[in-house]
Amino acid sequence: MPRLAAALRGLAVAAAALLTVTVVPSSASAGTQAGTAAGPSARPKEFVALRDVDPTVIQEMRYVTPHTFMGVPVDGYLRPNCLLTRDAARALHRAQLSFLKRGFSLKVYDCYRPQRAVDHFxxxxxxxxxxxxxxxxxxxxxKTRLFDDGYIAAKSGHSRGSTLDVTLVRLPAVPTRPYVPGEPLTPCYGPEAARFPDNSLDMGTGFDCFDTLAHTLDPRIHGKQRKNRLLLKNGLERAGFENLPEEWWHYTFKPETFPDTYFDFPVE
Structure with missing residues (x-):
């Protein structure tokens, strides 16, 4: 345990040092772009790669793989790279430092999402x-209910750059095994041992589970699963994030850098 604690302190110090080098204050002109949409190749300077701000956050970017609710990689994801507005990345770094001290790491499934990906959905x-x-x-x-029930929509907050899908992993982390296309499927809301394996804490459902059990405070979720959801929720809220009540994994940093802008540059 002393070695693990020392290693975690080293990661936190390294991440903090890197942050001071790579992060600068957001441009005051960001708000002037509200209500507009950037072109496909126009990645604003207010966006950063999360690994440049905090390389200790685990990235398991699902949409560049076929392990999605569609069964194919998603349009617009060219690399498994978490992109966020600088303000959101800095806030996530602050949350990560607090989790590292407790023996956990944040893990992101998705971050900025181009509009072309939403169109694919x-x-x-x-x-x-x-x-x-x-x-x-x-x-x-x-499937005829996906729009009416709110699981799929024509716009996503992810496209504004300050929203991410995230969970917690106990350290030291063991990698999640790759999904094999065509393998037998099991329900995302089943018992942990029966669901697709994930190295995250047991949150009661898998990521992107289209089911009411994925609602963050669903009363049917209790015990360690509820405790784990609240651990994630409380830690991120202290850093300035707000949870979407229908998805335990979905958080948005407030105030958003681009509250009314939906971007479409690719993730690369």
Whole structure:
């Protein structure tokens, strides 16, 4: 344990040092872009790669892989790289420092999401014949209900750059095994041992689970699963993030750098 504690302190110090070098205050002109959409290649200077701000946060970027609710990689994800507005990345760094001291690390599944990715979700949701991943991600939801029930929408806060999907991992972390396309699917809301394996704490459902059990404070979630959700929620709220009540993994840093702008540059 002394060695682990020393290693964690070293990671925190290194991340803090890196932050002072790579992070500068946000431009005051950011708000003037509200209501506009940037071109495909126009990545604003207010966006940063999370690993340049805090390399200790684990990144398991799902949408560049076929392990998605669509069963294919998502349009616009060219590299497994978490991009965020600088303000959101700095806040996540602060939260990470507090979790490292307790023997945990944050792990991100998704960060900035280009509009073309959201458009891909919409096209998939309208294709009622494509239900290859239903057995894992939405076993109890009819695909015709995805829009009405709020699981799919034409716009996403992720496209504004200050929203991310995140969980907690106990250190030392053991990597999650790769998904094998075509492997048998199990419900995302099943017991931890029956779900697709994930190195995160047991949150009661898997990531991107289209089910009411994924609601952060659903009363059916109790014991260690509720404790783990609240551990994540309380730590991120202290750093300035707000949770989406329908998804235990979904957090937005407030105030957003771009509260009304939906970007479409690729993740690379």
């Amino acid at each position: 919409v096209r998939w949701a309208k294709d009622l014949g494509d239900q290859r991943m239903k057995g894992e991600f939405y076993p109890r939801v009819d």
